[in-house]
Every structure is written in C-alpha cells, then in structure tokens.
Amino acid sequence: MKLLFIIQGEGRGHFTQALVMQELARSRGDEVVACLVGKSEHRRLPEYFLSKMKTPVESFVSPNFLPTAQNKRPNLVKSTLYNLLRLPRYVSGMKFIRDKIREYQPDIVVNFYELLTGLTYFFISPQVPMVCVGHQYMFLHRKFRFKKTFSIPMFSLRFFTRMTSLGASKKLALSFYPMPDDYKRGIIVVPPLLRKEVMQLQIADGDYIHGYVLNSGYIEEIKKWHQAHPDMKLDFFWDKRDAPSDMAVDANLSLHRIDDKKFLYYMAGCKAYSTTAGFESVCEALYLQKPVLMVPVHIEQECNAFDAMKVGAGIVSDTFDLNKLLDYIPDYKKNTAFRRWVANADSLIFAELQALYDTMLYPANIPFSLNNR
Template sequence: MKFLFIIQGEGRGHFTQALVMKEMIGRHGDEVVACLVGKSPSRQLPDYFLTKMNVPLLPFDSPNFLPTAQNKRPDLLKSTLSNLIHFPGFVSNMMFIRKKIKEYKPDIVINFYELLAGLTYLLFSPSVPMVCIGHQYMFLHHKFRFPQKSAIALFSLRFFTRLTSFGSVRKLALSFYPMADDIRRSISVVPPLLRSDVLNRQPVAGEYIHGYVLNSGYIEDIKKWQQKHPEEKLEFFWDKKDAEETVNITPNLTLHRINDKKFLYYMAGCKAYSTTAGFESVCEAVYMQKPVLMVPAHIEQECNAWDAMKIGAGVISNDFDLDKLLAIIPEYTPNTAFRRWVSHAESLIYAEFREVYENSNCTCEAKTSYPL
C-alpha cells in the first residue's frame, strides 16, 4: 500500500504520531510517498521531524490559533478573524492538496487532524479514501463524556473535528483506554501511537520536574514559581524558534528547545511532568509512570486533561502551580493497564488500514465491472 500523510502542524503531537506511523508502515513493507504539512508563519517544523521523515515534505499555509498578547491561551476571536481574512489563500491550498493526491496516487490518505484536508474532501471529493487519526475523534464518539464546560465551546470543538474528517471512510480515535467502536459514525477506538524510544526506554525516579509548554508566555509563570522554590530543579522544553538550544534561567531552571531524544531522556529520568495537556506527551508520561500536572490552554486540551484523569494520569490546574504536582507524587499509582493497551496499537491500526484498502479495491472493481 502507498500512503500520503496530511499533518496539522500545530504542536509536536501530530508530528510524533506521523513518525511512528511511518515506521509502522515500513515494517509492513508499505510506503509513505509524501507528507503535506499545514503550518502557520509563527511555527517552524521541528528538526527531529525534518531529519526523520525522509520523504518529500510539502508545507502549506493552514488555519491556526493565534496566542494572546501574553502568549498563553489562543485568542479565539482574533484567530477566527485572521483565518477568515486568509480564506482565499486557503482555497488555493486545498487545490494544492487535491493536486498532490492526484500526483502521488496513494492508496490511502492519512489525515492527522488537518482542517484543509477535510475541506478538500468536502469541496473536491478526491477518489482516494481518507483515514483520519487523532485523539480528537473520541470527541465524536457517542459514549464519550465531556467535562462541564461551555456548551458553545464544546459544540465548536466537535464541529471543527467533523470538518477535519469530512469525506473520510474511517476515523481512528486514539484513546487512553479501550472502548467499543462507534460503527454508525465510522469511529474505531485504537491505542495511542507511541515511539519505540518510549516503549523501549526504562524510566527511573529522578530528582527534577520535567515540562513542556507550547506557548512561551507560560514560562513567566514557571519562573515566578521557581523563585519561590529555588531548591527545585526544573528541566522544561519549549518550541520558541529563535531560542538557543539551552537557556539557563537560574541554576535550577533550564529551558531546552524542543528535541525529541533529549525530551525523552528528561522524561525518563524525572520525578514528575508538567504540560499544557497535549495528548501525546501525557501518554508518554503515563507510559513511563510519571505523575502529570496538566494546564490546558484551550478547550481541546481541557477535554484531553479530563479524559486523562479517568486513568489516573495526575492533576489538572489553571496555571503552572507545581505545588499541586509535588503534592500528588507520594500517592501516585502507575497505570499498568495503559501499557498493555498501548501494546496492541500496531495490530489494531494496521487491521483498519487493510480493511479500508480491501474495501476500496472492491469498490473500484465494482465500478469497473458495472459502469453506470
């Protein structure tokens, strides 16, 4: 089988999932022919992704969230207005996506939550089957339970998620735990996609707190906390594109530019982990048996954090109050069932691909044999 990836380039989670998926596809003797990446001018493709993907990488401008002046939570109104202004350019990028699908002739398109992929299938109906993958598709499952949040915000999240998957033949909902498939909505519940470096690494109980923040404004909160607790060692990662590889703020507070190997090294050796509640890194922390402080930056991450609480991942906070994280360390109990669930990821996901491929070939043969 030949696969074409379309990736939403906000944060590190989708990039990591794509790399794991590429390795999985290679182990089965199949091929990723190209990777289309939706990105914004404020983000750059991480170095680890550029060096490891090793297929044609074709970026295009895509709708994105714009942070507030404090560079923390996204400004939804500003983001909406900005994306509407740039919508004519997004239409040309949908045509670009359609052109590349025709050019590369994949058997399956895999969409990692990119909005323009769904809109391309809405407006242009490419003949190649599209499979969507991401934790967000759990939000469309009829049995998923949401936190008590704004009804408008939850509706918007589900509506956006539906748009990303318009025209898809299957939605693979990455989940913290097993759940029955939602057949009517074409949702298959599958385990998280974790890197082999995570699966094979032996965690140890360290003496420092590890962390990751997408928007750099949160760093000020972390600095203030560390000033009150100078004895606590903090090793945090960010993706500020003009930052040095390593910045020593104080003797016990170090900021690292995002690097996949270094990130996992510090994850494996920490005593606890703090993050803005992205699905991928929370999964890595739970797998490595580290308690997590989750500080959601928007409604999607609020749902991620709520869902992670169901498996005992850690604690939710409105800010980076690391006192809350330190408080749960003595009583934290690792979730061993999560590790068993993750071990089934490849077999379950690849079974879905084979079924989509076989169904697509049957459909094509039927159309060839019995033309209208």
C-alpha cells in the same frame, strides 16, 4: 499500500504520530509517498520531524489559532477574523492538496487532524479514500462525556473535528483506554501511537520536574514559582524559535528548545511532569509512569486532561502551580494496563487500513472494522 500523510502542524503530537505510523508502515512493506503539513506562518517545522520523515515533506498555509499578546491562551475572536481574511489562501491550500493527491496517487490518504483536508474532500471530492487519525475523534464518540458537554467551546471543538473528517472512510480515535467502536459515526477506538524509543527507555526516579509548554508565555509562571522554590530542580522544554538549545536560567532552572531525544531522556528520569495537556506527551508520561500536572490552554486540551484523569495520569490546574504536583506525587498510582493497551496499536491500526485497502480491491463482504473487542 501507498499512503499519503497530511498533518496539522501545530504542536508536536501530530508530528510524532505521523513518524510512528511511517515507521510501522515501512516495517510492514508499505510506503509513505509524501507528507503534507498545514501550518501557520508563525510556526516552523521541527528539525527532528524533517530529519526523521523519510519521504518528501511539503507545507501549505492552513487555519490556526493566533496566540494572545502574553503568548498563552489563543484569542478566538482575533483568530477567527484573521482566518476569514485569509480564505483565498486556504482555497489555494485545498487545491494544493488536490494536486498532490493526483501527483502521488496514494491508495489511502491519512489525515492527522488537518482541517483543509476535510474541506478538500467535501468541496473537491478526491477519489482516494481518507482515514483520519487523532485523539480528537474520541470527542465525537457517542459515549464520550465531558463536564462541559453543552458549552460553546465544546460545540466548536466538535464542529471543527467534524470538519477535519468530512468525507472520511474511517476515523481512528486514539484513546487512553479501550472502548467499543461507534460504527454509526464511523469511529474506531485504537491505542495511542507511541515511539519505540519511549518503550525502550530505562525509567528512573530523578530529583527534578520535567515540563513542556507550547506557548512560551507560560515560562514566566514557571519562573515565578521557581523564585519562591529555588531549591527544586526544573527542566522545561519550549518552542521558542530564537532561544538557544539549552539555557540555564540559574543552577536549578534550565530551558531547552524542543528536541525529541533529549525530551524523552528527561521524561524517563524525572520525578514528575508538567505540561499544557497535549495528548502525546501525556501518553508518554503515562507509559513511563510519571505523575502529570496538566494546564490546558484551550478546550481540546481540557478534554485531553479530563480524559487522562480517568486513567489516573495526573491532576489538572489553571496555572503552573507545581506545589499541586508535588503534593499529588505520594497519591499517584501507576497504570500498568495502559502499557498492554499501547502494545496493540500496530496490529489494530493497520488492520483497519488493510481492511479499507482490501475493500478497494475486493469490494464485497469486507467488514467496516476488524476490531473484535
């Protein structure tokens, strides 16, 4: 199969999932012909992604949140107005996607939650089938329940998620746990895509708290907590563009610019992990059996955190109050079933892609899903 990846370029989760799928595809003899990344002008593509994606990488301007002045939670009103003013550029992005599909002629387009991909399939209707991949498609599942199901933010999240998957042949919903497929909504539940490096790590119980924050404004909260608890060693990662690769604030607080190998090294050896509730890093912590403090930035991450609590990944907080995390550690119970679930990712995900590809070659009598769970 020839696959074309299209990635929503905010955060590290979608990049990591694409890298894992590329490696799995190559090991099976399939080909990733190119990778298109939708991003705002406020983000740059991470070096680890560019160095490991062994195929042409091209970017285009795509709708994204604008952070607040404090660089914490996204400002929905400003973001909406900003994106409306840039509609002509987004139309150009849709044409770019159409032209690249024609140029690379893939068998399947794999969409990692990029909005303009769904809109391209709705308005332009490329003939190549599309498969969507992401944890967010769990939120469309008929059996997914959230404490704020009828809230406006939840409605908006589900609406946005539907927009990313317009015209999709299948939606592969990455999940913390097995769940029946939702055939009516085209949703197939599959395990998370974790890097082989995660599975090969030697786990140790260190004396420090590891962390990751997408928006650098939260670092001030962490510094404030550290001032009151100077003896607790903290190693946090962030995406601040002009920061040095490693910065020692003092003897027990260090800030690191995001680097995938270094990030996993610190994850494997930490006492516990604190994050803004991105799906990918919570999965890594759960696999490495590290208790997690999740501080959601927006409704999507609130859903991630709510879902992660079902499998005992950790606790949720409105702030980076690491006292809560330290108090939780004695009550943390390791989830061994999660590791067995993750081990099935390769076979389950590529069975679905292969089934779709076979449908193109032999249209008769091909089942919607090959998962028999």
